[in-house]
Amino acid sequence: MLTYSFENKGSDSLYEYLYKQIKKDILSYTISAGEKLPSKRTLAKNLNISTITVENAYAQLMAEGYIYSVPKSGFYVSDISSKKTPQKTEPSKNDILDTHTTTYFADFVNNSTQSNNFPFSTWTKIMREIMSDMSEKLMVRSPSSGVPELRQAISNYLYQFRGINVEPEQIIVGAGTEYLYGLIIQLLGQDKTYAIEDPGYQKISKIYDANKVKSVHIGMDESGIDIKTLESSGADILHISPSHHFPTGIVTPISRRYEILSWASKSPDRYIIEDDYDSEFRLLGKPIPSLQSIDVLDKVIYMNTFSKSLSSTIRISYMVLPKPLIAKYNRELSFYSCTVSNFEQYTLARFIEAGHLEKHINRMRNYYRGQRDAILEAIKSQPDFSLTTIKEENSGLHFLLEVNTKLPDETLISKAKGNGINISCLSQYYYQKDRTKEHTIIINYSGLDKIHIEEAIKRLYKSLW
């Protein structure tokens, strides 16, 4: 059994000291690779400290790759010798980022959902059922736009939970919204100008760039996209997320929505891509009707994803095309095979039809509300809370924290990093850099582990001045 004395812990917190001691023992091979660590409870009892302290120390060791967990068994020491062996090919920086091996104590930039919230047993139960029941259908090639069962399930779901009334035939299923953006570009034209929000989700801009289509960045006011700038930009296609803008959190009010539809009505080439990526997780108040549901001129392409509501490892998204565009899609692009496998299409269809999606979203909404409340509480209990302001905390899975500080954003970010906290600032999401936008931190809380919240916020506040 590991035994440590806390006499020499100095200014370290109990958990920091414990983490350092175990790490030292792993690095010196005092505890060897593959060795099982005592359970959190046992170690806590033995050292006469709280289980939470051990939990935090283990979490930090795990985040840094020194130990790993085996479900229903416990924690084991990693083979750290392999860490020093150079790899044949250096993995790219992006690969590293992708696999989330970067070692932060808490990551407020990562917006992927927590894997342990995924209804894994229900999902796999249905997948097993599908494999037994539908062996014939599973082997029949899916139509380009997705299997009818899934499109029907999505259509029913949209009608019941988003008030969106569309025919299943208008729905195109694809392996992620990023793939669907590519299809939209092929559908609407590479020669069109695409307007995106400034600030905005950087990936959207990257996708237009990678496809070498012209994009313009349109500034926003407190109601959303600025119509005058939009009018004068020469844009044909407007790509927005009016139900919850990232990163500002703005919810576009109905009056501005009509202005946007009016802009679209002025030319036959104009279309709106309504990206409704996290509308399910609105935490307070009545949702505002989607642009799609008040569009009578067939101008809105509505899109959403199950990667946000279920798991980022489930690659299923969809878009709803207005009828003239679905005709064009069928004519010009339906030669493409559907990118989602039948196994997952049928599983998702049954998952939705049996009411599991609704149940899961309700459960997650409660979970995120608890998550948000815990973070807000932790923030409010900080001694320096009065120097910060919380904004836009009622919608979606992130909010903003305005900080009254003299430090430039780069310094905030690097100080936070030094404390094991990954943050991003609103200013980073502006295409037009503007120092007046500084000092606002984006708090993505969907991927954060609850047990880390208090410590994470404490470390964050340590980094702000």
Add this chain to the structure above:
Amino acid sequence: MLTYSFENKGSDSLYEYLYKQIKKDILSYTISAGEKLPSKRTLAKNLNISTITVENAYAQLMAEGYIYSVPKSGFYVSDISSKKTPQKTEPSKNDILDTHTTTYFADFVNNSTQSNNFPFSTWTKIMREIMSDMSEKLMVRSPSSGVPELRQAISNYLYQFRGINVEPEQIIVGAGTEYLYGLIIQLLGQDKTYAIEDPGYQKISKIYDANKVKSVHIGMDESGIDIKTLESSGADILHISPSHHFPTGIVTPISRRYEILSWASKSPDRYIIEDDYDSEFRLLGKPIPSLQSIDVLDKVIYMNTFSKSLSSTIRISYMVLPKPLIAKYNRELSFYSCTVSNFEQYTLARFIEAGHLEKHINRMRNYYRGQRDAILEAIKSQPDFSLTTIKEENSGLHFLLEVNTKLPDETLISKAKGNGINISCLSQYYYQKDRTKEHTIIINYSGLDKIHIEEAIKRLYKSLW
């Protein structure tokens, strides 16, 4: 029990007559919707005809939607009244094609593999194992290029069975080759000119068109792509399938392969996309080394798919990028999420590592050899065989049938259609239309049901003069 007298069958074959009688009874509601038909064996015994005759009649009724089969139960009469009810939204023509509801007795155009050959129980067994064993990993986001386990498995497989030696890090996994073509265009540039084979697989041309990139069609001689035309075309990227060209069946010899590599070496912008889609199914002789394996200048992008070797409903393909391009991919495009779900990536990785892919391919190679032999035998037994010539029957899953006839190809196709047979002609795959290419029919045999072969070839030969 259905009882029919065959006295008035006239010139119809037994099976045709039986099919017509049952169809008439269904249309007149003498047999009603949902009613179970006698088993093939019982009906055959009762009518004193062979089981094959009943089988053919049922197959035709099923193809036309009059009856349907329930696994382990039998054949049932469809609700034909619903056939007359108009649908809310007319499904598009392409949707119909996609779902393969077109009613042919035999389809020599469709090149999708037969679903009952898919190792369904092994695949689902592994998928179940993966769901139990890897619940944690399944919830960790895949790197953009695919999970390491699958890339490692593909790398091992390529080394053992294709003599291709690549690092797992060079492999990019995606949901179908069509998706990967789109990535290649983004990687190499929309401003480049892409050379494709003429004749060629039409979808490739469609994808370049949909992405609005310039493509040029390069003629072929008996060794493959014509180098002089290629040199003068101004093309930067050459997209070819040298191991087995569709539809001509040409296998590019090693001398021409070196000429192609030499062409690529002459400019830093030049690259070759080597599409090796059905190389696994070479039926005779030693395979010629892939372009990738003799390329020392990092000019070849090798791609292949599991949709061909496993099932068209499994949407997993991959490409191997030369190292400088993989660096570019990681820099510029790895922000894209991987389009294949973790469930299927891990399942395929284990399927390959456990040797099931190899076993399956060997089994299928035997199956297709049997299939091809049965078709060749049926062809050779036709009274008019001497007016036709079989070509390129030793590689891949199709061959050519040259016909000595005066009928133009359009007439051949429509006559065959009248006989329930879907065919395509070599001339249709030429970008530059040329009447001298007429009278060659493409026989895709991968999707054909063995019990239909004899009848299908008989009907085909009825349509040729």
